[in-house]
Amino acid sequence: EVQLVESGGGFVQPGGSLRLSCVASGFTFRNYWMSWVRQAPGKGLEWVANIKYDGNDKNYVDSVKGRFIISRDDAKNSLYLQMNSLRAEDTAVYYCARLEDYFDHWGQGTLVTVSS
Amino acid sequence: DIVMTQSPDSLAVSLGERATINCKSSQSLLYSSNNKNYLAWYQQKPGQPPKLLIYWASTRESGVPDRFSGGGSGTDFTLTISSLQAEDVAVYYCQQYYTSWTFGQGSKVEIK
Numbered sequence: 001e002v003q004l005v006e007s008g009g010g011f012v013q014p015g016g017s018l019r020l021s022c023v024a025s026g027f028t029f030r031n032y033w034m035s036w037v038r039q040a041p042g043k044g045l046e047w048v049a050n051i052k053y054d055g056n057d058k059n060y061v062d063s064v065k066g067r068f069i070i071s072r073d074d075a076k077n078s079l080y081l082q083m084n085s086l087r088a089e090d091t092a093v094y095y096c097a098r099l100e101d102y103f104d105h106w107g108q109g110t111l112v113t114v115s116s
Numbered sequence: 117d118i119v120m121t122q123s124p125d126s127l128a129v130s131l132g133e134r135a136t137i138n139c140k141s142s143q144s145l146l147y148s149s150n151n152k153n154y155l156a157w158y159q160q161k162p163g164q165p166p167k168l169l170i171y172w173a174s175t176r177e178s179g180v181p182d183r184f185s186g187g188g189s190g191t192d193f194t195l196t197i198s199s200l201q202a203e204d205v206a207v208y209y210c211q212q213y214y215t216s217w218t219f220g221q222g223s224k225v226e227i228k
Contacts, residue, residue, distance in 0.1 A: 035217075044220070044221050044222050045158075045166065045209055045222075046219070047217035047219075050217075059216070061216075095166075101154070101171070102156035102168060102171045102213050103156075103217075104171075104177070106166055106167070
């Protein structure tokens, strides 16, 4: 069974940083593109970033370019999202998702709150 | 960016009746080289992550009940629940993966 478990969310002031992690199990992690998708409270879904299976191709939504960095450690079956220069509008539940053109498996999410 | 627009924003349907959600994209999602529509549907119940229901516009994900079906091509798509069950109360999202990945705003399905 595919499982994705996120961690690292929390409360941070504007301008601060946070690192999210996602541990995968139940599939061969190194063979898949992986993504982060977020959902602001009471709002819809927004794709944030993805990373190729070999880590050599990364893509970001325009609103986080230059501030967020996606990475992976295949030895640890782990996906990461380093979030810098956080803004109030980054407040959301962040989901780790496996990318198969579409998002076929999702974690439960971790909440990031950016507020002063 | 491709903009996805769903209608209606919410709908109330009686148990056992049909529910239909529409999704329109700002440009065609049909890739001519493989004749596939790059469109997926997700279901999100309160407090839960989204769950994949349909991909390639009409292919049902494994384990998804056959009362869920997807249709359409090009820029206009539909998700149909043929006989609404209580457990189908949720928000439904369409999503394109033709260029980058963008979602519709969501359609909330409730019981009348």
